[in-house]
Amino acid sequence: MSNITNQTLSEIINNIKSKKLSSQEVTKAFIERSEKSKKLNVYVTENFTSAINQAKKFDEKPNYELKLPGIPIAVKDLFCTNGVKTTAGSKILNNFIPNYESTVTQNIWDQGGILLGKLNCDEFAMGSSNETSFFGNVQNPIGENLVPGGSSGGSSSAVAANLTPVTIGTDTGGSIRQPASFTGTVGLKPTYGSCSRYGIVAFASSLDQAGPMSKNVKDAAILLEVISSFDQKDSTSIDFKRNKYSEELTTKIKGKKIGIPKEYRVEGMSEEIENLWKKGIEHAKECGAEVIDISLPYTNYALPTYYIVAPAEASSNLARYDGVKYGFRSPGKNLIDMYEKTRSEGFGEEVKRRIMIGTYVLSSGYYDAYYLKAQKVRQLIKKDFDDAYKKVDAILTPSTPSSAFKIGEKKDDPVSMYLNDIFTVPVNLAGLPAISIPAGLDKQGYPLGLQIIGKPFDEQNILNIAYSMEEKINFKNKILDWWI
Amino acid sequence: MSKVEKFLIKRGNNQYEVVIGLEVHAQVNSKSKLFSSSSTKFGAEPNTQVSLVDAAFPGMLPVINEFCIKQAIKTGIGLKAKINKRSIFDRKNYFYADLPQGYQISQYKYPIVGEGTVILDMPYGQKKVGIERLHLEQDAGKSIHDMDPKNTLVDLNRSGVALMEIVSKPDLTSPEEVNVYIKKVRSIMRYLGTCDGNMQEGSLRADVNVSVKRIGESKLGTRCEIKNVNSIKFMQMAITSEANRQVDLIEEGKQIDQETRLFDTKKNETRSMRSKEDAHDYRYFPDPDLLPLEITDDFIQKIKTEIPELPDEKKSRFIEKFNLSSYEANILVSDLDTSKYFETVIENSDVKLSSNWITGELFALLNEKNLEISQSPISSKNLSKLINLIKDGTISGKIAKTVFEIMADGDKNPVDIIEEKGLKQQSDPKELEKFIEKVINENQDKVKEYKSGKEKLFGFFVGQVMQASRGKANPQLVNEILKKKLK
Numbered sequence: 029m030s031n032i033t034n035q036t037l038s039e040i041i042n043n044i045k046s047k048k049l050s051s052q053e054v055t056k057a058f059i060e061r062s063e064k065s066k067k068l069n070v071y072v073t074e075n076f077t078s079a080i081n082q083a084k085k086f087d088e089k090p091n092y093e094l095k096l097p098g099i100p101i102a103v104k105d106l107f108c109t110n111g112v113k114t115t116a117g118s119k120i121l122n123n124f125i126p127n128y129e130s131t132v133t134q135n136i137w138d139q140g141g142i143l144l145g146k147l148n149c150d151e152f153a154m155g156s157s158n159e160t161s162f163f164g165n166v167q168n169p170i171g172e173n174l175v176p177g178g179s180s181g182g183s184s185s186a187v188a189a190n191l192t193p194v195t196i197g198t199d200t201g202g203s204i205r206q207p208a209s210f211t212g213t214v215g216l217k218p219t220y221g222s223c224s225r226y227g228i229v230a231f232a233s234s235l236d237q238a239g240p241m242s243k244n245v246k247d248a249a250i251l252l253e254v255i256s257s258f259d260q261k262d263s264t265s266i267d268f269k270r271n272k273y274s275e276e277l278t279t280k281i282k283g284k285k286i287g288i289p290k291e292y293r294v295e296g297m298s299e300e301i302e303n304l305w306k307k308g309i310e311h312a313k314e315c316g317a318e319v320i321d322i323s324l325p326y327t328n329y330a331l332p333t334y335y336i337v338a339p340a341e342a343s344s345n346l347a348r349y350d351g352v353k354y355g356f357r358s359p360g361k362n363l364i365d366m367y368e369k370t371r372s373e374g375f376g377e378e379v380k381r382r383i384m385i386g387t388y389v390l391s392s393g394y395y396d397a398y399y400l401k402a403q404k405v406r407q408l409i410k411k412d413f414d415d416a417y418k419k420v421d422a423i424l425t426p427s428t429p430s431s432a433f434k435i436g437e438k439k440d441d442p443v444s445m446y447l448n449d450i451f452t453v454p455v456n457l458a459g460l461p462a463i464s465i466p467a468g469l470d471k472q473g474y475p476l477g478l479q480i481i482g483k484p485f486d487e488q489n490i491l492n493i494a495y496s497m498e499e500k501i502n503f504k505n506k507i508l509d510w511w512i
Numbered sequence: 513m514s515k516v517e518k519f520l521i522k523r524g525n526n527q528y529e530v531v532i533g534l535e536v537h538a539q540v541n542s543k544s545k546l547f548s549s550s551s552t553k554f555g556a557e558p559n560t561q562v563s564l565v566d567a568a569f570p571g572m573l574p575v576i577n578e579f580c581i582k583q584a585i586k587t588g589i590g591l592k593a594k595i596n597k598r599s600i601f602d603r604k605n606y607f608y609a610d611l612p613q614g615y616q617i618s619q620y621k622y623p624i625v626g627e628g629t630v631i632l633d634m635p636y637g638q639k640k641v642g643i644e645r646l647h648l649e650q651d652a653g654k655s656i657h658d659m660d661p662k663n664t665l666v667d668l669n670r671s672g673v674a675l676m677e678i679v680s681k682p683d684l685t686s687p688e689e690v691n692v693y694i695k696k697v698r699s700i701m702r703y704l705g706t707c708d709g710n711m712q713e714g715s716l717r718a719d720v721n722v723s724v725k726r727i728g729e730s731k732l733g734t735r736c737e738i739k740n741v742n743s744i745k746f747m748q749m750a751i752t753s754e755a756n757r758q759v760d761l762i763e764e765g766k767q768i769d770q771e772t773r774l775f776d777t778k779k780n781e782t783r784s785m786r787s788k789e790d791a792h793d794y795r796y797f798p799d800p801d802l803l804p805l806e807i808t809d810d811f812i813q814k815i816k817t818e819i820p821e822l823p824d825e826k827k828s829r830f831i832e833k834f835n836l837s838s839y840e841a842n843i844l845v846s847d848l849d850t851s852k853y854f855e856t857v858i859e860n861s862d863v864k865l866s867s868n869w870i871t872g873e874l875f876a877l878l879n880e881k882n883l884e885i886s887q888s889p890i891s892s893k894n895l896s897k898l899i900n901l902i903k904d905g906t907i908s909g910k911i912a913k914t915v916f917e918i919m920a921d922g923d924k925n926p927v928d929i930i931e932e933k934g935l936k937q938q939s940d941p942k943e944l945e946k947f948i949e950k951v952i953n954e955n956q957d958k959v960k961e962y963k964s965g966k967e968k969l970f971g972f973f974v975g976q977v978m979q980a981s982r983g984k985a986n987p988q989l990v991n992e993i994l995k996k997k998l999k
Contacts, residue, residue: 108571121570128564130571227571233800262573263802341800344603347614348568352666363609363664390605390795399797 032057033190037099037247038274040193044090044097051083051090051098051142054193058100058144062191067511068167070182070191072105073113073146082142094140095254102192104183105146106153107133107238108227112143116229117151117161117179120349120356120374130227131262132196132238132255139254144192148182151376152346153203153231155179156448159439160378167435168211169507170474174432177207177448183241184211188507194242194251198228200235201334202428202452205464208241209427209477212466212505214494215241216248217452219484220459221266224259230345232338233264235456245465245495249273252487271488279496282316286480286493287420291327292451294429300470301426308424308467308478311500317493320420324412329405330454335446336389336402337457342379343386349374381442410458417483422493425451427464427477451479461487465494466503473506519686520727521759527727528762530755531735532690532720533644533682536697537675538707539651539715540583546650546674547574547617554713558667566672568612573801576601580674581805583706584624584648585815587676590700590822591643593628595812599647601802605795610653610666618677620796623647624805630680630700631824632692633842641693642681651675676707682721682732687748694718694744695846699823703848717742722751723768724758733758734768738775738782750775754782826851834863843871849885856892861899869899873916890919898926906930907937911983939986941993944977947985948993951976962998970994 032040032054043049059076079100086098108114108126115121129137137143150160158166158181166181168174169189176185180197184207187195197204199217208215216239223238230236240251253274258267288309293302309319351357351370358373360366375383389398416423429450438445455462460481467478478497482490521528545552548565565572588595602620603613625646632639653671657664678697684690698709698716709716723735738754741747753775758768772791773782798804821829823845830841844854844867857866874895878885898915901907907915907930915926915935930936938944951973952959962969977990 108569114570116570124570126569126571128569225571226573229570230801261575263575264800340797344605344615344795344797347605347607348570348612350607350609350614352609353567353612354569367607387795390797392793392795395795395797 033061035193036243037193037250040099041097041250044099045092051086051100052080054098055079055083055100055142055144058190058192061189062145064512065189065191068169068185068189068191069164070147070166070186070189071102071145072115072117072148072163072182075112075143075145079142079144086140086142091140095250096136096139096141098140098142099193100142100144101136102144102147102183102186102195103133103136104149104180104195104197106149106198106229107196108229109133109143109146112146114146114229115163116153117149117163118349118375118379119162120370121229122162122356124355126227128227131224131257131259132228135255135257136196141254147180147186147195149197150179150181150203151379152229152342153179153198153200153236154342154378154382156202156206156445157433157435157438158182158207159435160376162376165435167511168432169509169511170211170432170505171472172510173435174474175210175435177210177432179203180207180215180241184208184213184215187211187213187241187243188505194240194247196238196251196255197241198231198236198238199452199456200231200237200338201456202449204239204241205427205452205462205477205479206448208464209466209475210432212475212503213241213243214245214248214463214465215239216252216463216487216491217455217461218252218256218487219266219461220456221264222256222270222461222485222487224257224262224265226259226261232341233345234341235338237456245463245491245498246274246277248463249277249491249495252491256487266485268485273488273491276488277495278492279315279499281493281496284317284422284489284493285420286312286317286319287322287416287423288319289322289324289327289416289423289425291324292425294450297429300431301429301476304468304476304478305424305426308497311497312424312493314500315493315496322416322420322423324409324416324454326405326408326412327454330409330457331446331450333402333405333409334449334453334457335385336398337406339382339386340390340399341386343383343390346375346379346383378442406457409454413454413458413460413481421483422486422490423481425479425481427451427479431470431472431474431476455479455481460484461490463490463494465498465501466505467497467501468503469506475503475505519688521724521755523759523763526763528724528755528759529727530685530751531682531723531725531732532684532751533735534680534684534690534693534721535719536678536680536694537717537719538587538678538697538701538709540580540648540674540676541705541707542577542580542583542674544577544579545672546577546580546648548672550672552673556669558665558669560669562668562671566612566668568614574617574799576802576805577674580648581624581807582815583674584646584676585807585812586704586819587678587701587706588625588628588646589816589819590704590706591625591628591630591646591678591697593643593646594626595807596622596624596626597807597809597812598622599624599805601648601799601805602796603799606792608652608655609664610655610668610671612653612668612671616650616652617799617802618649619647622804624807630693630696632689632696633838634689634692639689641683641689644679644681646676646678649675649677682723687751690720690747690751691744694747696823699846699848703820703822711743714742718747720747720750722754722758724755724762734770736768736770736782737772739772739785741775746775746777749777749780750782753780757782834858834867836863836867840867840871847885853885853888853892857896857899859896861896862903865899865903866896869895873913877916877920889921889923890916891923894919894923894925901926901930905937905939905986907935908983908987911935911937914983935984937986938981938984939989941989944981944985944989944993947977947980948990948997951980952997959998970998973998
């Protein structure tokens with residue numbers, strides 16, 4: 029049998045179901061490799077001992093009906109996990125142990141998943157390089173001192189480095205798709221309202237969505253099927269009929285109309301990305317899809333809109349971290365002094381920057397000019413997609429304007445960092461589903477991703493298109509275990 | 513409204529009118545909180561009724577309590593107000609230790625209830641007070657500053673409890689109107705069962721906006737808001753004190769600053785809490801965790817069928833059906849329990865006598881013992897019996913008062929009391945004649961005087977007979993027989 033950790037999720041599931049592998053063997057294999065991979069700094073909290081015990085329990089009384097039978101899975105440290113420290117990558121939650129479970133992770137455990145550990149991420153999911161984490165930056169297994177993307181950087185690195193079969197991330201402006209693109213992995217952001225936000229540390233409530241990250245499209249479909257559910261504990265959760273994504277997965281996409289938005293041809297975009305996109309278009313055609321030029325005229329306004337809406341919501345969502353009830357507290361002379369010290373010391377620079385931006389755009393006298401206007405533009409961006417979807421079934425774009433960059437390269441230039449999200453944020457603003465699949469390597473051998481954007485609740489369609497293109501692209505990730 | 517009744521503040525030749533608007537915070541009568549399933553029960557051990565949502569744990573989300581929405585709509589209907597089919601929950605952002613989320617979920621631009629009207633019965637006639645809006649919001653927790661020498665303690669039991677903020681238009685012009693307004697709004701909510709109106713437990717509090725202007729002037733003066741006053745008496749004191757302060761400033765040629773003030777009940781004065789410049793910027797914005805609240809016509813219609821008869825309608829019915837005066841009817845309907853008590857009594861008893869006994873003797877008794885009518889020591893059943901005994905002549909009104917006093921100690925059946933104490937009215941003419949003859953015999957000189965024209969002495973004879981019978985003689989019969997005997 030080939031190395032366990034190299035296997036895809038569906039292979040491991042099959043091997044467990046056919047009793048070729050036990051849950052313990054699988055769990056131990058990922059733990060062993062994780063132990064050797066500390067240099068990548070993907071884990072904030074390891075749950076290895078408990079994972080082995082649970083795997084043992086599974087093997088004693090296996091239930092092969094489950095969708096994730098005894099599968100160890102590490103998750104982004106933004107999901108609250110009962111009894112296991114949950115930090116959101118922040119000092120302010122450094123000592124926080126929830127006594128409750130997020131709906132998404134609960135769905136995974138209910139299907140036989142086993143918690144392997146909590147994965148590093150940008151602080152409160154604010155970042156595109158995993159450099160804002162209080163627990164240090166994460167290394168990209170693609171190359172030393174390369175960022176894994178963000179904010180789900182620990183997750184993308186862990187999947188790419190074979191430290192977990194699959195994982196879940198959260199995506200507010202690209203936090204699943206961009207790191208997937210940077211690590212040669214697959215990342216899917218579902219339609220807003222598909223996956224419950226209950227128990228996920230909130231960044232920007234109207235944009236946040238959990239989603240699967242995996243080595244291939246099929247694995248993403250399996251995991252999406254498990255985590256997507258209607259939840260009354262989240263008022264924005266939507267009760268729609270969910271497909272059996274993995275069972276219904278097909279490469280038959282003949283006649284599907286795929287739109288190519290001209291506005292995504294941004295200024296200064298490298299020729300490599302341009303070529304990757306062109307190749308993608310060819311692949312789509314080869315798969316039988318019809319390619320149509322479309323226009324999404326408000327695309328240019330998406331990034332500024334996002335950087336008003338997201339910080340505004342974040343500034344309010346993060347108000348609860350005040351040192352009063354839980355988490356880090358720095359003593360002060362009085363209440364205000366305690367607040368100031370706690371929040372000054374407890375939050376990192378990027379989080380503070382966004383809280384300040386958010387507070388500013390909501391302030392009286394500025395609200396209309398920023399927040400209200402941004403909401404209006406957001407509607408226009410949504411309308412762009414609505415109009416486009418009258419003509420096409422899905423939209424194909426690059427996932428990111430560049431491949432992974434060096435650690436520290438953009439750290440002091442927030443605007444250039446924010447530009448990483450240029451292709452991903454419109455999707456969040458419009459609440460749409462989108463998947464990033466690896467589509468090629470640049471000159472340096474770093475992966476590049478393509479993004480397929482779908483209609484609301486049309487996850488099955490983008491999974492099918494991705495599945496079909498994946499076959500044609502036949503991407504091979506170059507991971508040389510440089511850290512071991 | 514006659515000019516005489518106007519509440520004015522005078523300084524020399526200058527007269528000032530007072531303009532008052534109220535923001536009443538009424539706790540919604542509900543078992544669980546506005547966005548969580550925690551209990552709202554008053555008086556529990558601190559921090560025992562707190563869910564993860566109430567304590568704002570990471571990743572926790574609010575889920576609206578449908579019952580609280582119904583209660584708000586019911587109240588809106590009771591206030592004859594427009595129900596908004598679409599309303600939005602906003603976040604009001606500020607930091608405080610008893611506000612775990614760092615924001616209060618409230619309704620800002622789009623409240624659930626719009627404009628309405630409340631009718632006040634004033635001695636000088638009816639007065640309409642406009643309602644500006646009613647919105648739903650979360651209550652904060654409680655900071656306790658005096659239990660620990662160094663620390664402030666926080667109790668989150670109240671955190672997240674549903675409040676209705678009922679905002680009036682600046683239509684009130686005197687402390688007395690404020691008194692009647694609060695009582696009327698409270699009465700409507702008690703009829704509806706949407707708020708218990710208990711001011712001691714903080715279920716009803718108000719922010720009071722006060723401004724003054726020269727009499728007849730149309731332009732409103734600068735207003736000050738007096739925060740969180742929790743009794744009608746204090747509201748009235750605060751208004752009087754604040755209005756006088758503002759008038760003094762104007763008289764001194766000084767300017768009134770728009771600000772938030774607190775009422776010091778011990779010193780009977782308001783003092784500045786924060787000025788307009790220091791006013792919080794609450795950074796309101798729609799709560800992205802909650803969808804806009806959409807209410808269907810069917811939903812509203814269904815609630816309308818659950819609305820009981822409200823004070824105004826009940827009053828009209830009492831006047832029409834029972835021929836009560838507006839004044840009497842008003843007293844009887846002002847409180848739901850009083851009206852229920854009254855309606856039970858009159859099921860079997862005379863309406864007029866019932867009204868008199870309830871608003872007279874019973875109210876005096878309750879007042880003296882500081883009890884609500886729901887705690888009345890005399891049940892409506894027994895009061896009804898007592899009234900019937902008066903009506904059918906078994907006892908006199910005077911004896912009835914004695915019986916009433918005995919009933920007040922343990923809700924005894926008046927029939928038994930009369931039996932036990934032998935208080936039954938003496939209506940047997942033969943027995944009465946005995947008393948009358950005795951009195952005439954013993955007062956021959958007075959009889960002479962009477963017969964020679966001093967007719968005023970008749971009362972004396974009646975009194976003597978009543979005394980001789982220890983109050984039991986039927987006064988009407990005594991009158992008749994006496995008149996014959998003294999001819």
